[in-house]
Amino acid sequence: MAASTEKIREVVESYIALVATGTAVEIADLYAEDATVEDPVGTEVRRGRESILEFYRGLEGMEARTSLGVVRIAGGEAVFHFELVTTVGEQSYTVAPIDHMVFDEDGRITAMRAFWDPTTDMSVS
Amino acid sequence: MAASTEKIREVVESYIALVATGTAVEIADLYAEDATVEDPVGTEVRRGRESILEFYRGLEGMEARTSLGVVRIAGGEAVFHFELVTTVGEQSYTVAPIDHMVFDEDGRITAMRAFWDPTTDMSVS
Structure with a gap:
């Protein structure tokens, strides 16, 4: 049985909050074992907790804020x-993807794919 | 080789225009042979031109308008x-999905999945 819409929405909101202020471990805890991450779509697919931890460690300790737009479940x-805005010194980097997530029956993410193009969906200010 | 971003954007824009004012044949022409359509996600997957034509025939002759929001390629x-707004008599029905499309190297749609929930992403006014 699929996770409920309410549960999925809760996980999406947790994810967006944790991408801004959480640790890599906290984010990875939202994922199922052997989950996959493809970010951006078209690049190599990461699989499993270690690889996912490594991916999100890049965000740890950065000054970041996120805002959630349209969600469909x-x-x-x-x-x-x-949108994810990270600030390094006086520069702000905005990335604005559309993410696709698949969930198991417990609401853990089994697959995440982030649709964005570094040449058009990222800006510096 | 994947279709170019420009070609894909062009097909998405054609699709949105044709959903409002085109015929089922014109829309089906954007699809590859043996393409699949799952609309909304979680319902039965349609496969092939006849089934896709049948799906879009439901829109033919309706007073409809569409507007395209955020696109990521x-x-x-x-x-x-x-958003798709159809008007029947004095009632307007708005459906606001996020669609996912996969394209072949010629820019024809090989798979479309529409993410929306009839209980929350459709409104009547």
Whole structure:
């Protein structure tokens, strides 16, 4: 049985909050074992906790904020638009993907794919 | 080789325009042979031109307008938010999905999945 829409929405909101202020471990805890991450879509697919931890460690300790846009949930899957703004010194980097997530019956993420293009969906200010 | 970002964007824009004012044949022409359509996600997957034509015939002759929101294109795939407003008599029905499309190297759609929930992402006014 698919996770409920409410549970999935909760996980998406936790994810967006943790990407801004959480640790890599906290984010990885939202994922199922052997989950996959493809970010951005078209690049190598990461699989499993170690690889996912490594991916999110890049965000740890950065000054970051996130905001969630349109979210759609159907059939135990979610797609959602969000913005991640990281600040390094006086520069702000904004990435604005649409993510696709698949969930297991307990609401853990089994697959995440982030749709964005570094040449058009990222800006510096 | 994946279709170019420009080609994919063009097909997405054609799709959104044709959903409002095109015929089922014109829309089906954007699809590859043996393409699949899952709309909304979680319902039965349609496969092939006849089934896709049948799906879009439901829109033919309706008074409809569409608007395209955020579009993200990566790795030969696209996700995009849009609104479809159909008017029947004095009632307007708004559906606001996020669609995911996969394209072949010629830019034809090989798979479309529409993420929306009839209980939350559709409104009547």
